[in-house]
Amino acid sequence: MTTKQLALVIDLNVCVGCHACVTSCKGWNNAGEAGPLTDQNPYGADPSGTFFNRVQTFEVGEFPKTETVHFPKSCLHCEDPPCVPVCPTGASYKRAEDGIVLVDYDKCIGCKYCSWACPYGAREIDESQKVMKKCTLCVDRIYDQKLPEAERKPACVLACPTSARLFGDIHDPESEASRAIREQGGYALMPEWGTQPANHYLPRRKTEKHLHADELVRHDNPLKVDGKLPRPDAGEPALDDVTSW
Amino acid sequence: MNPAWSVVLFTTLAGAGQGLYLALFAAQAGGRLLQAGMAIALALLGAGLLASFFHLGHPERAWRAAAMWRTSWLSREVIVLPAFMALVLAYGLMPGMALGALGAVACVALFVCTGMIYACLPFLQEWRTPLTIVNFTLLGCASGLTAAAALAAWLEPALARPFAQAALVVGALAYLGRIASLARNARLRPKSTLATAIGVKHPRIRQIAQGAMGGSFNTREFFHGRPREVVRAARWTLLALVFPAPAALVLAGPGSAPLLAAAFLLQYAGLLAERWYFFAEAKHPQNLYYQSIA
Amino acid sequence: MCACRCGIRVHVDEQDGRSAVRYIEGNPQHPLNKGVICAKGASGIMKQNSPARLTRPLRRKAGAERGAGEFEPISWEEAYATLAARLAAIRRMDPKKFALFTGRDQMQALTGLFARQFGTPNYAAHGGFCSVNMAAGMIYTIGGSFWEFGGPDLERARLFVMFGTAEDHHSNPLKVAIAKFKRDGGRFISVNPVRTGYSAIADEWVPIRPGTDGALLLALVREMIEQGLYDRDFVARYSNGGQLVIADPASPRHGLLATDEGADPVNPLYPQDKLWWDRHSGRAVLSHTPGADPSLFGDYRLADGTRVRPAFQLLADRVRPHTPEWAEAITGIPAATIRRLAHEMGVTARDEKIELPIAWTDCWGTEHQTVTGNPVAFHAMRGLAAHSNGFHTVRTLAILMSLLGTIDRPGGFRHKAPFPRAIPPSAKTPTGPEGVQPDTPLAGLALGWPGSPEDLFVDAEGGPVRIDKGFSWEYPLSVHGLMHNVITNAWRGDPYRLDTLMIFMANMAWNSTMNTGEVRRMLNDRVEEGEQRGEYRIPFIVVCDAFQSEMTAFADLVLPDTTYLERHDVMSILDRPISEFDGPMDSVRVPVVPPSGECRPFQEVLIELGSRLKLPAFANPDGSRKYRDYPDFIVRHETEPGSGIGFLAGWRGADGAKSLRGEPNPEQWQRYAENNCVFKHELDPSYCYMRNWNRGYMEWAQRARLRRWGDPILVHLYSEVLQRFRLAAQGKWPGRRPPPALAGRVATYFDPLPFYYAPLEDQFTDKAKYPLAAITQRPMAMYHSWDSQNAWLRQIHTHNYLFVNPRTAAASGIGDGAWMKVESQWGSVRCMSRYSEAVEPGTVWTWNAIGKSPGAWALAPDANEFTRGFILNPVISDTLPGGTSNSDPVTGQAGWYDVKVRISPA
Numbered sequence A: 001m002t003t004k005q006l007a008l009v010i011d012l013n014v015c016v017g018c019h020a021c022v023t024s025c026k027g028w029n030n031a032g033e034a035g036p037l038t039d040q041n042p043y044g045a046d047p048s049g050t051f052f053n054r055v056q057t058f059e060v061g062e063f064p065k066t067e068t069v070h071f072p073k074s075c076l077h078c079e080d081p082p083c084v085p086v087c088p089t090g091a092s093y094k095r096a097e098d099g100i101v102l103v104d105y106d107k108c109i110g111c112k113y114c115s116w117a118c119p120y121g122a123r124e125i126d127e128s129q130k131v132m133k134k135c136t137l138c139v140d141r142i143y144d145q146k147l148p149e150a151e152r153k154p155a156c157v158l159a160c161p162t163s164a165r166l167f168g169d170i171h172d173p174e175s176e177a178s179r180a181i182r183e184q185g186g187y188a189l190m191p192e193w194g195t196q197p198a199n200h201y202l203p204r205r206k207t208e209k210h211l212h213a214d215e216l217v218r219h220d221n222p223l224k225v226d227g228k229l230p231r232p233d234a235g236e237p238a239l240d241d242v243t244s245w
Numbered sequence B: 001m002n003p004a005w006s007v008v009l010f011t012t013l014a015g016a017g018q019g020l021y022l023a024l025f026a027a028q029a030g031g032r033l034l035q036a037g038m039a040i041a042l043a044l045l046g047a048g049l050l051a052s053f054f055h056l057g058h059p060e061r062a063w064r065a066a067a068m069w070r071t072s073w074l075s076r077e078v079i080v081l082p083a084f085m086a087l088v089l090a091y092g093l094m095p096g097m098a099l100g101a102l103g104a105v106a107c108v109a110l111f112v113c114t115g116m117i118y119a120c121l122p123f124l125q126e127w128r129t130p131l132t133i134v135n136f137t138l139l140g141c142a143s144g145l146t147a148a149a150a151l152a153a154w155l156e157p158a159l160a161r162p163f164a165q166a167a168l169v170v171g172a173l174a175y176l177g178r179i180a181s182l183a184r185n186a187r188l189r190p191k192s193t194l195a196t197a198i199g200v201k202h203p204r205i206r207q208i209a210q211g212a213m214g215g216s217f218n219t220r221e222f223f224h225g226r227p228r229e230v231v232r233a234a235r236w237t238l239l240a241l242v243f244p245a246p247a248a249l250v251l252a253g254p255g256s257a258p259l260l261a262a263a264f265l266l267q268y269a270g271l272l273a274e275r276w277y278f279f280a281e282a283k284h285p286q287n288l289y290y291q292s293i294a
Numbered sequence C: 001m002c003a004c005r006c007g008i009r010v011h012v013d014e015q016d017g018r019s020a021v022r023y024i025e026g027n028p029q030h031p032l033n034k035g036v037i038c039a040k041g042a043s044g045i046m047k048q049n050s051p052a053r054l055t056r057p058l059r060r061k062a063g064a065e066r067g068a069g070e071f072e073p074i075s076w077e078e079a080y081a082t083l084a085a086r087l088a089a090i091r092r093m094d095p096k097k098f099a100l101f102t103g104r105d106q107m108q109a110l111t112g113l114f115a116r117q118f119g120t121p122n123y124a125a126h127g128g129f130c131s132v133n134m135a136a137g138m139i140y141t142i143g144g145s146f147w148e149f150g151g152p153d154l155e156r157a158r159l160f161v162m163f164g165t166a167e168d169h170h171s172n173p174l175k176v177a178i179a180k181f182k183r184d185g186g187r188f189i190s191v192n193p194v195r196t197g198y199s200a201i202a203d204e205w206v207p208i209r210p211g212t213d214g215a216l217l218l219a220l221v222r223e224m225i226e227q228g229l230y231d232r233d234f235v236a237r238y239s240n241g242g243q244l245v246i247a248d249p250a251s252p253r254h255g256l257l258a259t260d261e262g263a264d265p266v267n268p269l270y271p272q273d274k275l276w277w278d279r280h281s282g283r284a285v286l287s288h289t290p291g292a293d294p295s296l297f298g299d300y301r302l303a304d305g306t307r308v309r310p311a312f313q314l315l316a317d318r319v320r321p322h323t324p325e326w327a328e329a330i331t332g333i334p335a336a337t338i339r340r341l342a343h344e345m346g347v348t349a350r351d352e353k354i355e356l357p358i359a360w361t362d363c364w365g366t367e368h369q370t371v372t373g374n375p376v377a378f379h380a381m382r383g384l385a386a387h388s389n390g391f392h393t394v395r396t397l398a399i400l401m402s403l404l405g406t407i408d409r410p411g412g413f414r415h416k417a418p419f420p421r422a423i424p425p426s427a428k429t430p431t432g433p434e435g436v437q438p439d440t441p442l443a444g445l446a447l448g449w450p451g452s453p454e455d456l457f458v459d460a461e462g463g464p465v466r467i468d469k470g471f472s473w474e475y476p477l478s479v480h481g482l483m484h485n486v487i488t489n490a491w492r493g494d495p496y497r498l499d500t501l502m503i504f505m506a507n508m509a510w511n512s513t514m515n516t517g518e519v520r521r522m523l524n525d526r527v528e529e530g531e532q533r534g535e536y537r538i539p540f541i542v543v544c545d546a547f548q549s550e551m552t553a554f555a556d557l558v559l560p561d562t563t564y565l566e567r568h569d570v571m572s573i574l575d576r577p578i579s580e581f582d583g584p585m586d587s588v589r590v591p592v593v594p595p596s597g598e599c600r601p602f603q604e605v606l607i608e609l610g611s612r613l614k615l616p617a618f619a620n621p622d623g624s625r626k627y628r629d630y631p632d633f634i635v636r637h638e639t640e641p642g643s644g645i646g647f648l649a650g651w652r653g654a655d656g657a658k659s660l661r662g663e664p665n666p667e668q669w670q671r672y673a674e675n676n677c678v679f680k681h682e683l684d685p686s687y688c689y690m691r692n693w694n695r696g697y698m699e700w701a702q703r704a705r706l707r708r709w710g711d712p713i714l715v716h717l718y719s720e721v722l723q724r725f726r727l728a729a730q731g732k733w734p735g736r737r738p739p740p741a742l743a744g745r746v747a748t749y750f751d752p753l754p755f756y757y758a759p760l761e762d763q764f765t766d767k768a769k770y771p772l773a774a775i776t777q778r779p780m781a782m783y784h785s786w787d788s789q790n791a792w793l794r795q796i797h798t799h800n801y802l803f804v805n806p807r808t809a810a811a812s813g814i815g816d817g818a819w820m821k822v823e824s825q826w827g828s829v830r831c832m833s834r835y836s837e838a839v840e841p842g843t844v845w846t847w848n849a850i851g852k853s854p855g856a857w858a859l860a861p862d863a864n865e866f867t868r869g870f871i872l873n874p875v876i877s878d879t880l881p882g883g884t885s886n887s888d889p890v891t892g893q894a895g896w897y898d899v900k901v902r903i904s905p906a
Ligand SMILES: Nc1nc2c(c(=O)[nH]1)N[C@H]1C(S)=C(S)[C@@H](COP(=O)(O)OP(=O)(O)OC[C@H]3O[C@@H](n4cnc5c(=O)[nH]c(N)nc54)[C@H](O)[C@@H]3O)O[C@H]1N2
Pocket: C104, C130, C131, C163, C164, C165, C166, C167, C168, C169, C171, C191, C192, C193, C194, C208, C209, C210, C211, C212, C213, C380, C381, C382, C383, C384, C387, C775, C776, C777, C778, C779, C780, C781, C782, C783, C784, C897
């Protein structure tokens, strides 16, 4: 746990499901080292293509207590990635220096075995190039010295309008990503398989307002100014009528 | 999973080839039977290998697959398979105890490798059991024995009956093993649920959209997409053809080459169904993320 | 700049001497989106390279039917010559026979100028069917509105309540703001029949029956008043709540504000001679008399005996019966929830006040050491607007916001320049048919803001002058026109026939029209008898589009436009600039790749036509061409000779040193290009709040010529403007009166106080037969109809489902994913169902404009858009029984979301 482990932390509390991360990822990687990410039937029936990141929608609960959850998913860069050891060619590997799980397209024989070994469905074969592809954490961006520091981040992170995607080293306890995981209940997907995904998700968090009865009964009620608050009614019986001291 | 014919063919053809080898080696067959048997075993293995190439996106790079034998059962299989094929060839040309035994070791290793390719994946619970290796091995042996019996009935009738009897015994065991795994799998409760998949604790979660409407690799590779009836039919086919039907033929004509050959073909058809079902039955947890479009 | 308003950086590859787009990302330096982008923007490369691009001018083949899409390419010269000859003839005869209607563009300043110069009143953009209720309802109440005009200050708000918004125009900034607001612990409530998108991340979802928000808002206003949770200081000083309304039904001035005849009106157009009942002295005084404080309640008599009541009292009386229980029955929201919401809003506004140490002076000279904010912010969009009762609903919302004291204050609603505007803004149309003359520019703007019946654009009988009947008694405040009526009216010849209809950037043959099937028939229909027998009822249709849409198929002449990556554009202060809360901002677009094929920007087409037709604004006095091209026009055009006001506000003056006003600067485009294509004028902090009543701001705005007048803009809790029309309908108005057939309608809907009525369509619907509301929403990853040609985006939405609550679906025997029929009294469509727990059981909905008409958008014949997609428009009617448009009776806003349906398996 000492070396670097880069990852995304995805905040489901603010993700609105806009798919900006989806097409920004496609755009960057299509033009970059992983590209082209090919499409099948782009203008015909059932268009389909290679994407590294998809945004899905789930509904939790029943009307009217329904939560709609927008759920972005890309490779989680598992700390113990089952997809890597199974690869017969070594095309799939996890980088020692920063924990990014990558595929070497020149070595890949397209046997798909690694995709079977990923419980998350994070790998997609490029149907035209016949090699396995997946999220690279934009490894061809994040170290690019030609880019200004602030832009050395994955394309999806820069695109996300709600900044629902934090990027950083989750082994560095001081990173924004680590802090978010620690302080906002970050969790891993399918922990039952021990893959230790590096990417984490932040849960929905609700802000509620509790009103106290006395907040509605106040001396500064503006109705008083206009003489509108109920005045005591002189006609009703009072102690005065029934007692003498 | 979505059964790939390349893999179904490979595992069944190679399994039969392996079983045939083991049968002939165990019986210490020789002469024409041995030569023909080794040739057929090689042919089965070769056909399997050929089929497996169709599974690859880049078959021309297949040689690279030997690289990761330390970690990958697939890589190990890629090494053991040609080694075994070489041994089969050698044994056919120069039969000898030591060579034959080496071949048998390689043969068993190949069964283990093939089985482990599936059994090593922790979250494919249907495959994650020693029964996977047992079944691959026993089913391969049973079909190999049936093939050996048929071959013997033609080339060396004296061996036909013992092969047939062995085929019945091993076939019965294999059948039991397969039924055991069916029974086991029927009781499996998926460890992953939508709740663990997206990390929201609630008993009622439904997917509405998966982010791609025209399908994706994920919808094509991990789910057969066939109606339930087809899957059920595959199971009945396998239950009928893997053992009972060929066994009946074997019993009807333990020395008859045509009947034994028919038994082999029936059994092989049963194995195709069995292997198809093996893949189709496996529920990949990734499918939790690919249930609905909108 | 991207397709709408965000800043982008386009990475371009040079290949074989041609530049090609490689990658598009958000521009971190752009003040609007600050580097973020949306799914559509990031897929721009696939629009650019789409096979559906139009690349040559096309003419419908002789003998080919409209809609068949059979064309032959022609040269631009031929296209120009044909058009110029045709238009010149129309202009000489009767300019109104030419109509120019434009869709989702951002260049109304230029298209409007062209139409006005041509002399036709028949011009509008898409606003009339889009969200005019949002604009009019708020501008007639607070002098500003949401979207480009203003918005919620989520930086400082503590409670944010959003009504009926799925995406909206400034969607990226809104997303940035909502996320930040949530992270800062703000509480977010969404009122919407459906829980998707923004509503998904709301802390509380309040499902509501469509079309009933007016009832909810009235109940909230009632609770606010009954509990005394309104901001009295704000209401008394900054709204007309304390002003006295004449309460004498016999008087011709009944319902108007009482005035002090002797007082100086300051500005006769917006006179400041209204009265307060001073609660200290117990007598009527000129409003805003120093030291006085108006009574908000009561019943008084002026010295001359006139009975008067404070406007606020009338409002309180109006809402008193509208209890939460009353609203529960209409909206489906439990009364307890309504009460709690009202209390939350009121208590948050009152107890979490913000004081900013910013000194400012109000229009009456009082100096304030601080700016106060009541941190409750609202936002609303078409969920309120796109109903035929939307004007009053939106007005009620604006009133609620005002009662809470949140107008142009920190944490509440804030204006964006050039807003706030006077109520109503001073732009006006001609007032009668004489405003339209051959070979003469229109005597006024094509669109304006009526303040009284005298401002309507009607003939002597009270009949409409415009083809869409805008500004007639049928839709008096149709300030954005009624684009949805144009084709139907032109086909009917009601009020008259057109000759040439030019459509720019709108898909009127598919998704931006109601009653799509009929409209497509009308476009292709011919005259059956008489002289013109055999001619098309709409004789000549010109469509300028960048893609092969459903609409282009119906054109006689197709003009291939450039894309947003290929042309110059401006987001002008004269139009809808990109201003933020703290000052005016405008921006430009510069081409990054050369035009594809023979594409030409529509701007160039207008300049060319304007020059050929010798329209005064585009030609020199000697008739010669005035502007080389569009960029030249932008730099040199001034609103009036020497006004110093042009399309762009930045880097004006010969040396570029001036801004907002100044002589043309030939280097202006370069300056913009060097500055991220954005000009921003940051206002002095003391001018950034309370602008309706901020003397410093008003004086600055006058100097900058953002405004003509500097009078304070009081919130119209009570709308005297509406009352003027009502008086006319009641026969009490001294001036123009509606035709008798419309008097009842005007009298009903021009209520000076907000009220709730069921959407008009309900009045004609058997609710037992058609029990469900059907609505649409925009998907965040599609822009109306035109992203289906985008290979990436159409993988996300390649067809659509009708979302139905499982209980509702099961009751009709419809399975999840099954084919079904959705039917209104106007038509039916077949579609597939998708069960959803995130929709109120009385509502069904689908994504907007995903289904396509076969043959369009260069998609294969078996594309999912055709085989499984659908649009809801064919079940929506553009006309109600009796012949009026299915539109808000005040503004003409199309009632898209009023349709009632039933569902069955199919
Ligand atoms: N991605 C994307 N962005 C767009 C556009 C696009 O096509 N795609 N279009 C642009 C245009 S032209 C416009 S006008 C804006 C529109 O932006 P929005 O106003 O956000 O557009 P709609 O999708 O019509 O959203 C209407 C919302 O109101 C809800 N609703 C419907 N009826 C009612 C009702 O009676 N009460 C309440 N409370 N809610 C109701 C619907 O469920 C929906 O959530 O978006 C602009 N931005």
